[in-house]
Amino acid sequence: MSSFVLEASGLVKSFGQTHALAGVDLRVRTGESLAIMGASGSGKTTLLHCLAGIVAPDTGTVAFQSGAGRVEVTALGERERSRLRREAFGFVFQQGLLIPELTAVENVALALMLNGMPRARAEEYGGGWLAALGLAGMEDRRIGQLSGGQAQRVAIARAQVTGAAVVFADEPTGALDSATSAEVMRALLDSTTGQGRTLVVVTHDADVAGRCSRIVDMRDGRIVGERVPAGASAEAGA
Amino acid sequence: MIGRVAWLLARPGTGGLAPLALPATAFAIVTALLLTVLGGAQSFWSWTDDMGVTYQALAVVALVLLVVPLSSLGGAAARLSARRRDDRLATLRLLGATPATVSALAVLESVVLAVVGAVAGVVLYFLLVPLIALIPFRGEPLGLDGVLLGLPALVGVVGGVALLAAASAVLGLRQVVISPLGVRTRQDAPKLHWLRIVVGLAVIAVAFGMMAVLQVAGSAMVILAMLGAAFGGTIAVLNLIGPWVIRLVARSQARRAKTPQRLLAARAVLESPKAAWRQVSGVAMTSFMAVFAGTGIALLGSFGEAADTESMLLFADIRTGILITVVGSFLMVACSVGVNQAASILDRADLSRSLGMLGMPTATMEAARRRSVMSPLRITAIGSAVTAAVVMLPLTGITIIVAPLSLAVIAAVLAAGIGVVWLGLVATKPMLERSASV
Numbered sequence: 001m002s003s004f005v006l007e008a009s010g011l012v013k014s015f016g017q018t019h020a021l022a023g024v025d026l027r028v029r030t031g032e033s034l035a036i037m038g039a040s041g042s043g044k045t046t047l048l049h050c051l052a053g054i055v056a057p058d059t060g061t062v063a064f065q066s067g068a069g070r071v072e073v074t075a076l077g078e079r080e081r082s083r084l085r086r087e088a089f090g091f092v093f094q095q096g097l098l099i100p101e102l103t104a105v106e107n108v109a110l111a112l113m114l115n116g117m118p119r120a121r122a123e124e125y126g127g128g129w130l131a132a133l134g135l136a137g138m139e140d141r142r143i144g145q146l147s148g149g150q151a152q153r154v155a156i157a158r159a160q161v162t163g164a165a166v167v168f169a170d171e172p173t174g175a176l177d178s179a180t181s182a183e184v185m186r187a188l189l190d191s192t193t194g195q196g197r198t199l200v201v202v203t204h205d206a207d208v209a210g211r212c213s214r215i216v217d218m219r220d221g222r223i224v225g226e227r228v229p230a231g232a233s234a235e236a237g238a
Numbered sequence: 239m240i241g242r243v244a245w246l247l248a249r250p251g252t253g254g255l256a257p258l259a260l261p262a263t264a265f266a267i268v269t270a271l272l273l274t275v276l277g278g279a280q281s282f283w284s285w286t287d288d289m290g291v292t293y294q295a296l297a298v299v300a301l302v303l304l305v306v307p308l309s310s311l312g313g314a315a316a317r318l319s320a321r322r323r324d325d326r327l328a329t330l331r332l333l334g335a336t337p338a339t340v341s342a343l344a345v346l347e348s349v350v351l352a353v354v355g356a357v358a359g360v361v362l363y364f365l366l367v368p369l370i371a372l373i374p375f376r377g378e379p380l381g382l383d384g385v386l387l388g389l390p391a392l393v394g395v396v397g398g399v400a401l402l403a404a405a406s407a408v409l410g411l412r413q414v415v416i417s418p419l420g421v422r423t424r425q426d427a428p429k430l431h432w433l434r435i436v437v438g439l440a441v442i443a444v445a446f447g448m449m450a451v452l453q454v455a456g457s458a459m460v461i462l463a464m465l466g467a468a469f470g471g472t473i474a475v476l477n478l479i480g481p482w483v484i485r486l487v488a489r490s491q492a493r494r495a496k497t498p499q500r501l502l503a504a505r506a507v508l509e510s511p512k513a514a515w516r517q518v519s520g521v522a523m524t525s526f527m528a529v530f531a532g533t534g535i536a537l538l539g540s541f542g543e544a545a546d547t548e549s550m551l552l553f554a555d556i557r558t559g560i561l562i563t564v565v566g567s568f569l570m571v572a573c574s575v576g577v578n579q580a581a582s583i584l585d586r587a588d589l590s591r592s593l594g595m596l597g598m599p600t601a602t603m604e605a606a607r608r609r610s611v612m613s614p615l616r617i618t619a620i621g622s623a624v625t626a627a628v629v630m631l632p633l634t635g636i637t638i639i640v641a642p643l644s645l646a647v648i649a650a651v652l653a654a655g656i657g658v659v660w661l662g663l664v665a666t667k668p669m670l671e672r673s674a675s676v
Contacts, residue, residue: 054595106501110498
């Protein structure tokens, strides 16, 4: 079995006249934390969306390797890609984008309920994840009653609760102060690579990227460099 | 300075022109319907004979039935216009704009949208006038002269709509002014006091009492005033009790919800029972009217064929009046559902898109949205019909209310009202699909 959980090859994606991706090849190793860095408009979010099957590239392929076998993500229809995202991937966005009217535990449990788990069990699991992320006692709070860092940890719990093989995070600390940002990043890493899962982070924050095991730099829709942050394990690499 | 900032805020944002067009369209429909109703009533007031008073009494009932929900729809349009911008205005508060500046901006923008919409509504009214003039009452068409309103009435209605928009903008944005963070982070938990139900039941009891003594009331004017107050009061009370009952039911549904769509729907209703009520309050009106129409038609039928020509003409006219009022009410319901749903989808576009990214099927989102409207709708339709039956009881008696013809008309009108809401949901489904697409 390949040790790469994701393999992208020759990804090209344009939006009208804008070339977001201009031929990207990338392999993501199982259990690593990969940071994708670059200026605004460099194509890093589009790359994350292609890897996660959120958008289909114009050309190129993305393959996902799991215990169940190899899946050609780019060959799947919209419905199958939706299902793959729901069952195999987790997502953390900059704003959390949690459902404001649901409580913290309901937001987390919803991810399991969508996969058919009964609500009581889903909330039990969800509560466990919240507690593991330091949010015990806050299960019944509405999202508006949580701080930015707490809300982001609810989003991390939601991304993890389904046992996602890969968690994709798009500027997960973008709206947080530096202390909270470090705290959220620690929670994100502990709950992903700390458990043998894979984390792909899009960020423009060098501190966030520095906590990952590998960094790729993007410019004008291409990967222009790759490095291993100081202190990170040098064994990660494509 | 305020003018310049207002102009900047008026530029289309990521939602395109819809945030501006939606409330303006709603104001246009409200104005056109209001003018149409007033035009029809005006023609009744030109009759000075004995039968004229009967027609005027019926016109008062129809006016109350239509004007109260019209103003509620107008309020919804005004709130929508204010809400579309409250995020940006709250941001201005965070940036240090004074409460006075924020209030002035909110009022200015809402009034401009209301006036633009109202003027379009006047044009729509002029297009409708020839059709309304053809409607026969007392054996002949109402005629253009009868239904065409004068300039003072037109200016008055446009001014009234603008005033309504201004008042709603001030009230709606009070929260932004008091606590900008309250709106930006949506922390406020909805509060609805149980006292609503007490006040509501008291008003219904008073309305019941008024209907019971209507027969012995003195002059025609007193009867007119009592009829108007009883019907108007009951409809207003539905607005008071409705959100409270909807919240009660939604709380229980949220506790028992087993599927994502049921949980999302119940929580969406709980987030703002008032908003959930506003979406379907037109149906409260339709249910109310269903009982009114059903019993009215059955009552007319019970008078038999022995009636003289003049009475037969009156009965035919009452049927026409009921039909017009029901159709008008449906138009308001359709408008209300369409506007509210479109606004709600626009409001939640970012969230819908992110849920789509997470892999939530659009069908689940759509099912939750449908349930969050249809569940309050069921409560509203049944509750309002029962309330109307209670108020009508002293006037018509239980025999008329449960007569097969009454029940048939009530069922048909309710089915049509629910159908209109359903159509409003179906019509906005493509919008949800677009906003959830990733």
